[in-house]
Amino acid sequence: xxxxxxxxxxxxxxxxxxxxxxxxxxxxxxxxxxxxxxxxxxxxxxxxxxxxxxxxxxxxxxxxxxxxxxxxxxxxxxxxxxxxxxxxxxxxxxxxxxxxxxxxxxxxxxxxxx
Numbered sequence: 001x002x003x004x005x006x007x008x009x010x011x012x013x014x015x016x017x018x019x020x021x022x023x024x025x026x027x028x029x030x031x032x033x034x035x036x037x038x039x040x041x042x043x044x045x046x047x048x049x050x051x052x053x054x055x056x057x058x059x060x061x062x063x064x065x066x067x068x069x070x071x072x073x074x075x076x077x078x079x080x081x082x083x084x085x086x087x088x089x090x091x092x093x094x095x096x097x098x099x100x101x102x103x104x105x106x107x108x109x110x111x112x113x114x
Contacts, residue, residue, distance in 0.1 A: 004102040005069075008076045011107065015064055018056035024048060028106040036113045051087075059086040076100045 011026035024045045033042040042048050056062065061084030068079040078100070083093040094114060101109035 002071060003105060004074055004076050004100070005071055007102055007105055007107055008078070008100050012064060012066065012078075016062070018059070018062055020049065020053055020056050023052060023056075026107055028103070028108045031106075031108055031110065033110040033112065036111060041112065055085065055087045059084050074102050076102065 007026050011023055014020075014023035014026065027045055027048065029045065031042075031044060031048070032040055033048065034040055042051055063083045065081040066078050067081060070077040076099075078098050080096045080098055081093075082096065085092050085094070097113040099109075099111040099113075100107050
């Protein structure tokens with residue numbers, strides 16, 4: 001385990017538990033979530049609250065599995081298998097690659113490849 005994987009593991013556990021406050025507590029105040037092309041999908045914890053709040057509230061069967069992980073310094077790259085999604089615009093199950101950049105014990109940047 002590393003400092004980088006510790007916070008990523010905490011946010012994954014909070015995601016599985018659908019615990020919004022614990023989940024958001026893993027991210028820095030200036031966190032940005034981007035797609036692979038660099039488009040900002042969410043800017044800051046409040047934008048994340050607007051997305052993940054309804055997801056956690058409405059998805060009682062929400063699940064994530066991490067079949068593969070790579071760690072390089074401050075970066076954690078996870079393959080994620082997600083299921084139980086109930087959120088407009090998203091399929092109920094999907095696979096993604098998520099790149100997390102961790103500094104000072106918090107996630108500062110996220111890049112989603114879906």
